[in-house]
Amino acid sequence: MKLLPTPEQAAALEATLHAANRAADLVSRIAFTQRCFRNYDLRKHTYDRIKAEFGLAAQAAQHVIKKVADAYRALHANLAAANAGAANLGKQGSARRPKAGSKPITFRIGAAQPYDDRCLSWQLQTRTVSIWTVAGRLRGIAFTGSAVQVAMLAAHRRGESDLVCRDGCWYLIATCVLPDVPVTAPDAFLGVDLGIVNIATTSDGDRHSGKGLNAVRHRHRRLRRRLQAKQTTSAKRLLKRRARKEARFAANVNHVIAKQIVTEAERTCRGIALEDLQGIRERVRLRKPQRVMLHAWSFHQLGGFIAYKAARRGVAVIHVDPAYSSQQCSACGHVDKKNRPDRETFSCTSCGFAEHADVNAARNIASRGVAGWAVSHAA
Secondary structure, three states, X not given: OEEEOOHXXXXXXXHHHHHHHHHHHHHHHHHHHHOOOOHXXXXXXXXXXXXXXXXXXXXXXXXXXXXXXXXXXXXXXXXXXXXXXXXXXXXXXXXXXXXXXXOOOXXXXXXXXXXXXXXXXXXXXXXXXXXXXXXXXXXXEEEOOOHHHHHHHHHHEEEEEEEEEXXXXXXXXXXXXOOOOOOOOOOEEEEEEEOOOEEEXXXXXXXXXXXXXXXXXXXXXXXXXXXXXXXXXXXXXXXXXXXXXXXXXXHHHXXXXXXXXXXXXXXXXXXXXXXXXXXXXXXXXXXXXXXXXHHOOOHHXXXXXHHHXXXXXXXXXXXXXXXXXXXXXXXXXXXXXXXXXXXXXXXXXXXXXXXXXXXHHHHHHHHHHHHHHHHHOOO
């Protein structure tokens, strides 16, 4: 939820984040020096000190200590995973692994700060919040939100909310726990083929072109290159102001595509079959210009959007092996590289079936979804 504080309120919120994160840095150094990482043990060493030095209230001080303890718990879990062979902290032999555990964790001066119901209260009727700051309790801070968002807050908000400042705007990120929607047994599956030229193509023949998104990315890439070459203060300021703009645009495109796919699957009582593209960046070997496009490809985000939107509507989602789906004929099942004379065309050398290559691949994914669902839900 976006907050609309007055300049005085914004200054108090900023001072609160700065104080909380300076305190978190101190707690982190103490935890690292004394090798004390448990929340309860850290309180004994740091609670009174950070309250006195940084002017934190009791709940705020406890949240700072818990934030540090959680950060070290995540770090140690990543280190353990890395020792077991996972790439959480880079590949074997990378410089990130030894550096990760060799120094205390630091916190950005504007990093998010958690709040619970003792130091934050919502007045949903008046669209305001009351929140603790180092300048005292601030009441009547306005926030924006649609009627749907406010209703969700009223019915499903649980636990803590995080205070965040992003690009000069203030937000409260509230956790809402929605009840599970029973998954409806699908009559069939809607296959979705993911790509770069066409972001998503369905087995119904709907193609969501990536031409506009790729043009935006190319324009942003050229602009970044020119600004980085200048190395002036104004160029750096413009780069900072434009940060995440491309990511927001891509996320919006993915949201729109995901909503259309889920809506169509729900309307026709079908499930959704997606490609399992785990590790594709490591498997594929491409030339440098193509690598740039591949690494900017947000297929994982689109798959995540489809999955959570489908879960909220009770639509089944299954991930299938995409191997040879672009070379296999969806009519007769014949697999041959020669079935793909070019990127857009599929022409089966066995039965003569012809179709757009992405639509043919999506149909293969849909049929594999049917088979995979039958195996996983066999009586």
